[in-house]
Amino acid sequence: MTPLLAVHDLEMRFGSRLIQAGVSFTLERGCIFAVMGGSGCGKSTLLKHLIGLLPPHAGRIEYDGVDYWKSGDAERQRLRAGFGMLFQSAALWSSMSVLDNVLLPLERQTTLDARQREARAREVLEWVGLAEHAGKAPSELSGGMKKRAGLARAIAAEPPLLFLDEPSAGLDPISSVRLDELILDLRERTGAAVVMVSHELPSLLAIADDGIFLDADSRRPIAHGSPRRLRDDAQHPTVRAFLRRETPARQTPVIS
Numbered sequence: 001m002t003p004l005l006a007v008h009d010l011e012m013r014f015g016s017r018l019i020q021a022g023v024s025f026t027l028e029r030g031c032i033f034a035v036m037g038g039s040g041c042g043k044s045t046l047l048k049h050l051i052g053l054l055p056p057h058a059g060r061i062e063y064d065g066v067d068y069w070k071s072g073d074a075e076r077q078r079l080r081a082g083f084g085m086l087f088q089s090a091a092l093w094s095s096m097s098v099l100d101n102v103l104l105p106l107e108r109q110t111t112l113d114a115r116q117r118e119a120r121a122r123e124v125l126e127w128v129g130l131a132e133h134a135g136k137a138p139s140e141l142s143g144g145m146k147k148r149a150g151l152a153r154a155i156a157a158e159p160p161l162l163f164l165d166e167p168s169a170g171l172d173p174i175s176s177v178r179l180d181e182l183i184l185d186l187r188e189r190t191g192a193a194v195v196m197v198s199h200e201l202p203s204l205l206a207i208a209d210d211g212i213f214l215d216a217d218s219r220r221p222i223a224h225g226s227p228r229r230l231r232d233d234a235q236h237p238t239v240r241a242f243l244r245r246e247t248p249a250r251q252t253p254v255i256s
């Protein structure tokens with residue numbers, strides 16, 4: 001069966017600066033896929049390529065066998081309507097209330113009428129624990145609350161494909177566990193697939209089925225597989241350090 005998403009030999013650059021090359025993976029329906037790697041290796045940049053915000057320097061991104069960047073505007077728009085995105089910074093519209101932020105994708109991506117949209121938005125805000133804060137401006141929320149509002153906006157229209165950039169960064173451990181449960185629950189209810197950037201080891205080990213590890217030094221992926229398997233089997237010292245919280249072996253200084 002054609003995978004939901006297939007990335008073939010993607011190369012990402014900003015100008016002449018190479019960020020990552022040789023990125024290839026597939027995402028099956030209902031799969032939670034982790035993008036791992038150190039700070040600055042290109043995880044957020046990869047997500048922006050996947051949702052069509054940045055064009056690849058080389059390589060292909062296919063949704064259901066359709067090459068995103070070879071498609072016309074109407075086809076791209078149709079594909080994008082199936083994406084929900086939580087940006088690393090949450091990227092809420094500051095001039096709108098929390099409720100209006102969550103209403104936005106419901107207006108754009110569903111056929112619900114105004115009353116149904118509001119009911120759905122309030123239901124999702126309740127789900128992420130922000131029911132009391134629906135009328136607030138994003139600037140009145142804490143960092144973790146902004147993340148949850150961004151998550152509510154990303155999942156409101158129940159898109160078949162969710163992109164989450166560090167969803168649990170800035171959340172306390174209990175909220176972080178609750179967020180994992182929300183993601184699993186969403187997958188259970190809607191069959192959504194999730195591409196998730198995360199540094200949270202417990203979360204990665206608990207919920208991700210598959211993943212890729214991007215290396216900042218070689219600018220290439222250095223491991224593929226589920227975080228659990230990579231933790232147990234990976235040979236690369238950077239991957240082991242990340243998934244086992246080991247200190248990478250250092251050269252002993254030679255004192256002459």
Ligand SMILES: Nc1ncnc2c1ncn2[C@@H]1O[C@H](COP(=O)(O)OP(=O)(O)OP(=O)(O)O)[C@@H](O)[C@H]1O
Binds near residue numbers: 014040042
């Ligand atoms: N719009 C941009 N223009 C030029 N360079 C950029 C741009 N966005 C990101 N970069 C560079 O690309 C590299 C990868 O950035 P990216 O934000 O994807 O890293 P990341 O893996 O998400 O890091 P973190 O874990 O800290 O969020 C960095 O060196 C960054 O400086």
Ligand SMILES: [Mg+2]
Binds near residue numbers: 044
């Ligand atoms: Mg990032």
